[in-house]
Amino acid sequence: MKQLIDFIPLILFFITYKLDPRSVELAGQAFEFGGIYSATAVLIASSVVVYGTLLITQRKLDKGQWLTLAACLLFGGMTLMFHSETFLKWKAPVVNWLFALAFIGSHFIGDKPLIERMLGHALELPKEVWTRLNLAWIGFFLFTGSANLFVAFTFHDIWVDFKVFGSLGLTLLFMVAQGIYLSRHLPQDAPADNKD
Template sequence: MKKFLFDLFPLILFFAAYRFADIYVATAVAIAAGVLQIAWLKLTGKAIEGMHWVNLGVIVFFGGATLLLHDEAFIKWKPTVVYWLFAGALLGSRYLLGKNLLRKLLGAKIRMPDNIWDRFNASWTLFFVLAGCANLYVAFSGHYTESQWVSFKVFGLMGLLLVFVIGQSLWLGRHMQAPEETGAGAGDDLPAKPLTEQERQP
């Protein structure tokens, strides 16, 4: 739970700053929060995940462009770019490198048939693509205000992710394989080795 809240730290501060100020102040706060997040992980010696670097790079680039050009369109692109980068990583690793990235990350904890891993990878790729499209629609269709987009970015996309994760967990539960028995006791049911002629003698 602490890690989940820590990962949401820049997003929470972005939303709070927007409510008290405007999109430009919120963007500056999000950039600062992303930098502080990485700095804290380095200072405490904790692992910095690829997701943290991706988020920091995108928020610095698009957030910086928003502040320099005074154009909120750049920060509105940020969620879509992050989602599509994740989708590209999953798709590229599978079909260009021949590796299933999700299997590499989770394979030590989850055992499933190869075809299920491929479907799992494809479903997450599709989710990231569609989530990115949904963000663009809310941000630029003209049907929603800037305030509504901020709420969608913070609560809507997070809600979609939560629902998707729950659905994936239920689906995976039907396909996960039990781990093979290993270690002591694994051969308890094997037939006893016949005694030799010498062992039979008293």
């Protein structure tokens, strides 16, 4: 459920971006609605509302949510301030690479890789499996950040589509691959005795 809530601002951004720009009057002021700049404003506003609501109801946000919100405010704000979508194009790569750095850093700081700190309460796995899984997450974030950067600056017409659906698709594929990998390392339940 939490992951779905995190996608609300991105979905609203995508819908607004795809609208044909039109003039909308609000409080006596005319605004253009539709296209990249109003979509960026919607992304910022909806992120503040979603994460603000989570902060009020849960009394906390996890570090990834704080990072996502900060990047949204920084890169979205710069996009609006300088009227250049270049800043927003850098948001996904930078966020992915910062997540990769956090996973890399966990190999040197603390006694457990970051993925074990996140999932260790639910899974019991050998140390080498946790290490491989953490390395896989590093590779995933580096690849996803690079793919977002490549598409954003090479294929201008589809970068928003890729940001929403390509990144989501890559994440789902990675999660399925991770599930298959983990299933090989989970302890098998002993079969129940058949007593007739």
